Amino acid sequence: MGMAKEYHTISQIAGPLVFVERTEPVGYGELVTIALPDGSTKRGQVLDTSDEIVVVQVFEGTGGIDRGSGVKFLGETIKMPVSRDMLGRILSGSGEPLDKGPPIIPEKRLEIIGSAINPWARDNPREFIQTGISSIDGMNTLVRGQKLPIFSGSGLPHNDIALQIARQAKVIGKKEEFAVVFGAMGITSEEAQYFMKDFERTGALKRAVVFLNLADDPAIERLLTPRLALTTAEYLAFDLDMHVLVIWTDVTNYSEALRQIGAAREEVPARRGYPGYMYTDLASMYERAGRIKGKKGSITQFPILSMPGDDITHPIPDLTGYITEGQIVASRELHRKGIFPPIAVERSLSRLMGQGIGAGHTREDHRAVSDQLYASYAEGRDLRGLVAIVGKEALSERDRKFLDFADAFEDRFVRQSKDEDRTIDQTLDLGWELLSALPVDSLTKIDRKIIEKYHPKQKK
Amino acid sequence: MADQKKGKISRVAGPVVTAEGISPRMYDVVLVGELKLMGEVIKLVGNKTVIQVYEDTSGIRPGEEVVDTGAPLQVELGPGLLSSVYDGVQRPLPVLRDKQGDFVSRGVTAPGLDRKTKWKFTPTVKKGAALEGGAVLGEIPEGNIVHKVLLPPKAKGKLKNISEGEFTIEDTIGELDNGTKIQLMQRWPVRQSRPYVDKLLPDIPLVTGQRVLDMLFPLAKGGTAAIPGGFGTGKTVTSQQLSKWSDAQIVIYVGCGERGNEMTEVLTSFPELEDPKTGKPLMGRTVLVANTSNMPVAAREASVYTGITIAEYYRDMGYDVSLMADSTSRWAEAMREISSRLEEMPGEEGYPAYLAARLSEFYERCGRVKTLSGNIGSISVIGAVSPSGGDFSEPVTQNTLRIVKVFWALDSKLRERRHFPAINWLTSYSLYSPILEDWYRKNISEDWNAVRLWAMETLQKESELQEIVQLVGSDALPEEQRLTLEVARMIREFFLQQSAYHPVDTYSPLKRQYEYMSAIRKFSEHAKKAVSLEVPLEKIVSLPCRSDLGKLKFEEAIDQDLKKVSAEIEKQFAGLGV
Numbered sequence A: 001m002g003m004a005k006e007y008h009t010i011s012q013i014a015g016p017l018v019f020v021e022r023t024e025p026v027g028y029g030e031l032v033t034i035a036l037p038d039g040s041t042k043r044g045q046v047l048d049t050s051d052e053i054v055v056v057q058v059f060e061g062t063g064g065i066d067r068g069s070g071v072k073f074l075g076e077t078i079k080m081p082v083s084r085d086m087l088g089r090i091l092s093g094s095g096e097p098l099d100k101g102p103p104i105i106p107e108k109r110l111e112i113i114g115s116a117i118n119p120w121a122r123d124n125p126r127e128f129i130q131t132g133i134s135s136i137d138g139m140n141t142l143v144r145g146q147k148l149p150i151f152s153g154s155g156l157p158h159n160d161i162a163l164q165i166a167r168q169a170k171v172i173g174k175k176e177e178f179a180v181v182f183g184a185m186g187i188t189s190e191e192a193q194y195f196m197k198d199f200e201r202t203g204a205l206k207r208a209v210v211f212l213n214l215a216d217d218p219a220i221e222r223l224l225t226p227r228l229a230l231t232t233a234e235y236l237a238f239d240l241d242m243h244v245l246v247i248w249t250d251v252t253n254y255s256e257a258l259r260q261i262g263a264a265r266e267e268v269p270a271r272r273g274y275p276g277y278m279y280t281d282l283a284s285m286y287e288r289a290g291r292i293k294g295k296k297g298s299i300t301q302f303p304i305l306s307m308p309g310d311d312i313t314h315p316i317p318d319l320t321g322y323i324t325e326g327q328i329v330a331s332r333e334l335h336r337k338g339i340f341p342p343i344a345v346e347r348s349l350s351r352l353m354g355q356g357i358g359a360g361h362t363r364e365d366h367r368a369v370s371d372q373l374y375a376s377y378a379e380g381r382d383l384r385g386l387v388a389i390v391g392k393e394a395l396s397e398r399d400r401k402f403l404d405f406a407d408a409f410e411d412r413f414v415r416q417s418k419d420e421d422r423t424i425d426q427t428l429d430l431g432w433e434l435l436s437a438l439p440v441d442s443l444t445k446i447d448r449k450i451i452e453k454y455h456p457k458q459k460k
Numbered sequence B: 001m002a003d004q005k006k007g008k009i010s011r012v013a014g015p016v017v018t019a020e021g022i023s024p025r026m027y028d029v030v031l032v033g034e035l036k037l038m039g040e041v042i043k044l045v046g047n048k049t050v051i052q053v054y055e056d057t058s059g060i061r062p063g064e065e066v067v068d069t070g071a072p073l074q075v076e077l078g079p080g081l082l083s084s085v086y087d088g089v090q091r092p093l094p095v096l097r098d099k100q101g102d103f104v105s106r107g108v109t110a111p112g113l114d115r116k117t118k119w120k121f122t123p124t125v126k127k128g129a130a131l132e133g134g135a136v137l138g139e140i141p142e143g144n145i146v147h148k149v150l151l152p153p154k155a156k157g158k159l160k161n162i163s164e165g166e167f168t169i170e171d172t173i174g175e176l177d178n179g180t181k182i183q184l185m186q187r188w189p190v191r192q193s194r195p196y197v198d199k200l201l202p203d204i205p206l207v208t209g210q211r212v213l214d215m216l217f218p219l220a221k222g223g224t225a226a227i228p229g230g231f232g233t234g235k236t237v238t239s240q241q242l243s244k245w246s247d248a249q250i251v252i253y254v255g256c257g258e259r260g261n262e263m264t265e266v267l268t269s270f271p272e273l274e275d276p277k278t279g280k281p282l283m284g285r286t287v288l289v290a291n292t293s294n295m296p297v298a299a300r301e302a303s304v305y306t307g308i309t310i311a312e313y314y315r316d317m318g319y320d321v322s323l324m325a326d327s328t329s330r331w332a333e334a335m336r337e338i339s340s341r342l343e344e345m346p347g348e349e350g351y352p353a354y355l356a357a358r359l360s361e362f363y364e365r366c367g368r369v370k371t372l373s374g375n376i377g378s379i380s381v382i383g384a385v386s387p388s389g390g391d392f393s394e395p396v397t398q399n400t401l402r403i404v405k406v407f408w409a410l411d412s413k414l415r416e417r418r419h420f421p422a423i424n425w426l427t428s429y430s431l432y433s434p435i436l437e438d439w440y441r442k443n444i445s446e447d448w449n450a451v452r453l454w455a456m457e458t459l460q461k462e463s464e465l466q467e468i469v470q471l472v473g474s475d476a477l478p479e480e481q482r483l484t485l486e487v488a489r490m491i492r493e494f495f496l497q498q499s500a501y502h503p504v505d506t507y508s509p510l511k512r513q514y515e516y517m518s519a520i521r522k523f524s525e526h527a528k529k530a531v532s533l534e535v536p537l538e539k540i541v542s543l544p545c546r547s548d549l550g551k552l553k554f555e556e557a558i559d560q561d562l563k564k565v566s567a568e569i570e571k572q573f574a575g576l577g578v
């Protein structure tokens, strides 16, 4: 790279941005180091470059930088070292070891702004991942290569759900190399500990790479953390043939950092102060999930997102929902009822479910059972509203059955313990058991042949 | 004089690059930097040229060279388009993969049409013919259709010679007496619409095989429709259903800023499916433009133009083309992103003030037309709209609704209930219905419109009754009104719900739709009589013919079953004394 020239021509510092004048030509996106008067250095990236002025976004925050600080442009965009030895390591939100382990000896240095997978090179994600959680496996099936976030809210047990998935997720009948990449952005150290303890307890840490940007770490660093995590994941998946599950949390903290940059640049915001390019920016990360033709590995993403004010129309969950392949929605109502995992089945969705279920994947009756469970649960829930007004007595016999069904569905199908790992057969059989309490002629989503084969009371 | 074709970069801000020292025309393509990234001139101010770049600009610096190509962004038109998969600026994705590997990198050019393939050309005009622009010169078998080779719109003259035989797209196949050489390929600037003679009344339906669309809110060939809906409500599935089953001869599917995996799904499912009309592979009538959300936004902005220009080309051959744009909101956001980098005055929610104009220019390019060669062709456009927060009052939805004639409103409440397609039957509309009535009368049944009206009315009544039910419960209603609720429920659950994933249910021909709704209506009429004879409603709704009506849509033998059930309705009601 040669010696980079050092400039002392900072003309303005605003929020996370530093403006540098009279430089030689600097590349867009170039990595920058800034030497502070106290001897420390910070890193940044070029956001705008022209003959007159260069705008740098500083990842570790601009605190302590003064007009005289020395700015170096390193002549290349941000790259990170990757290696197999990263497995088992705990790194900071900008990739420095936190675990007192040795430095990582790179096998490769990769751009952290990944390029898009050529859509022509993608392979269809269609391998069923059994999480052991009925409301996911039965109703919102996850497949390898999918990006499926959990939309949650403060105080809800999303971390437990994520951990249960990380522990239990498997592809039935296959023994393959897998890894977990965990990227934390702005979570509390207590939360981070919670994850780390579980990883250690279950031995998962050996197969994990952890990136930690905690609540008291610089907000702007959060723009790097998920990209480091995903670059690592790509290396493990597509160079080393592993099946990688990426858990990153919390997308909301990431998005706030993005908003901060936008505000500092005095950009015209789109909705509620978030930048107009937030969709594109989030997509540049969520789209780094998938499978590639001819490659063994895969990247599955399970991002955690807490919805500000439980509002699913807030720009962060909204834009996310438009990019990801469905969402698992955590429900405060179920949580209050003491049901774990509190998954709002009716609001959740897995878009890739169709490709991963049915004969040859799970079971031929899967689609029909899940459609029927949805429909009947929805009907039961509607009736709850009515009962509140007219009382249960006003309901017909049929309606009462649906009402009971909705309760049983939540209590037995959705509810399970934190270490209960149900097989897909157990999940579907449980579904049938609950459905068999309803009149057969109300099972309009299931065709005759399937009823005759699986319905506990109608089997031929 | 200084060389006006070469200049230097003075600023790089994401996808927007400013250059000095060139004086190109608006919308000229320029090559940016040492990597020669493709870009397009979008603004000229003073001596500055502002360029939107179709590729990632990381590492590009001020001082690097910019070259004006002197030509606007164009697409290549000719045989070989069908079955192709392009990015937003017509680079074939398979070629990019061969050149760059699994990830899209930068600075690679790849022409839209293959240079080596030879096409069997048979002229249909003779030497000496006086030809106007757009005239049909001959034919080539391509995909599922006959590719008509057209004289470029602006050419004209007497035909000096023309040859039959096998040609590549760059070979000369003939010549006009004014010296114009004719090739199988022509180019056309994407931001300019291709000329035609006249717009015609769109009075033929675009049959989609989707019951709720065809029966209640039909689209005409040459018409425009918008499908707005919050995330996960079914825009993509509906668009894909239309591209699979609609009775267009050519389908252009523009994946504009959406998911990579969705493109993969199209790419894996289409080759296995048959065109319902010709029985040939579906890919043979399809062109895919795939510029996913993580591909450069400027190319996303261009992708809808690339798509519609290809659509116009096939329309000019006299074909019915349908174009799906999923999602037009991502296109609008690309405009917003570029506009904000230009520091333009923003309009509502940061969108540029010209948003409405761009949308209407785009939709204006569809229609049923008389082509330059005297044929009739059409372009129907179905635009998905992704309103932020699922709120239809936002600018893209509102501006689109001012233009399009069909509104298919997707509804998150229906989606939560797994009512698919989640199209709200109370708020959706089609302004083509009256224009199409004649066609249904002649081609399907005299009765079509009456059946349709009956269904709409029943659903309308249901919604009024529902309000009462919410207050007092359904038991408080008189039997006759409770029957209306039951019948409306049959219309909703049996007829309107249609699974895209069920092999039989996924597609329903018009005749069958008519028979199906008629059978439900017949049930309703008999049931009404039964109620007036004081047969309890419980008894009526538990007749086997009722649940049979619901299940037959999944049966292979659905058309026979419909006849049988229709006869059963009479028998079973007779059993109740009706």
Ligand SMILES: Nc1ncnc2c1ncn2[C@@H]1O[C@H](COP(=O)(O)OP(=O)(O)OP(=O)(O)O)[C@@H](O)[C@H]1O
Pocket (backbone or CB within 6 Å): A321, A322, A323, A349, A350, A351, A352, B229, B230, B231, B232, B233, B234, B235, B236, B237, B238, B258, B386, B420, B421, B422, B498, B499, B500, B501
């Ligand atoms: N006609 C249908 N039949 C069966 N399922 C459907 C149908 N339409 C939609 N769905 C279901 O709804 C899911 C979401 O649909 P789709 O992907 O089309 O939504 P979308 O509106 O395009 O969402 P986004 O804006 O996020 O792209 C599908 O994965 C499928 O499960």
Ligand SMILES: [Mg+2]
Pocket (backbone or CB within 6 Å): B235, B236, B237, B258, B326
């Ligand atoms: Mg979609």
